[in-house]
Amino acid sequence: MDNLETSQGMTPAWLQIAGLGGWLLLCFAAAGVGSSVTLPQIATWYAELSKPSFNPPNWIFGPVWTALYLMMAISAWLVWIKSGWLDAPGALGVFCFQLLLNTAWSAIFFGLENPVAAAVEIVFLWLAIGATLLTFWRHSRLAAYLLTPYLAWVSFAAVLNFSIVALN
Template sequence: MDWSVFALFLCACGAAAATGSLFPPGEWYRALNKPSWTPPDWLFPIAWTTLYIASAYAATRIAVRDDNAHAMAFWALQIALNALWTPVFFGLQRIRGGMVALVFLWLAVFGTMLSFFAHDALAGWLMVPYVVWVTVAGALNLSVWRLNPEEAAGQA
């Protein structure tokens, strides 16, 4: 494995993760109605750290392959959309906007997973938990939207 390539992918993940520090949930989020199955706050940094490491490792495996352009483009798209969700949802406090970002993020992560499977089974499997987690995040975002119609109604 080329550790310098892994470090670059991990840095991209770190940049996406930094949005969580720049736009923490805060009082606005704590005051929202959330479903009973909302994961505990402590789980989010553990889950994202694990997913980012797995994603960076998977991308490193694919980066050295021939004909990897679509796979790498999908990976770049998903990390950009990943970085977008937190500022939209927590920073701008846009529940619907966060849902739109999550739909596109899910599609990009799913596309990344499929394109990784086409090149390397392990890289594809490393993306499966990410698809699952973004699915849960989407369900959570949708539930928050439905449980807070007054909050969502005030959004453009």
């Protein structure tokens, strides 16, 4: 695991724990907002859409996203604990931006019932995740590695989104 020393010295344990709690809260708040617009649409509007044969069953999305949000929070925490806001404002800012785009995708696709606009937005989300991964790499290799499943899942989600657009 990465060394938890910052450029200013060792971070106190209570601050490390509080920081992890903050990143978990931020990531799972984003998840909650996304879920609040997604879940009501699963059995209604989304059920009526034509989907490709490789569309996973609905039950898989919750556990996958839970694991991804947990890894995102830990990833951001690792960068924060190692470099702090002052040494990593760009990396953590890009992280927060991609988290906003992640939430926006759910609002566009499910809330607005607009797969076409969501397909455009997911390209920007994918680029923002890639930028986050690259900026995190400079601060913590482990933090960057923790984002790779997220990038892979959003790549799959993009293919799924574009397929739904083509089928509907």
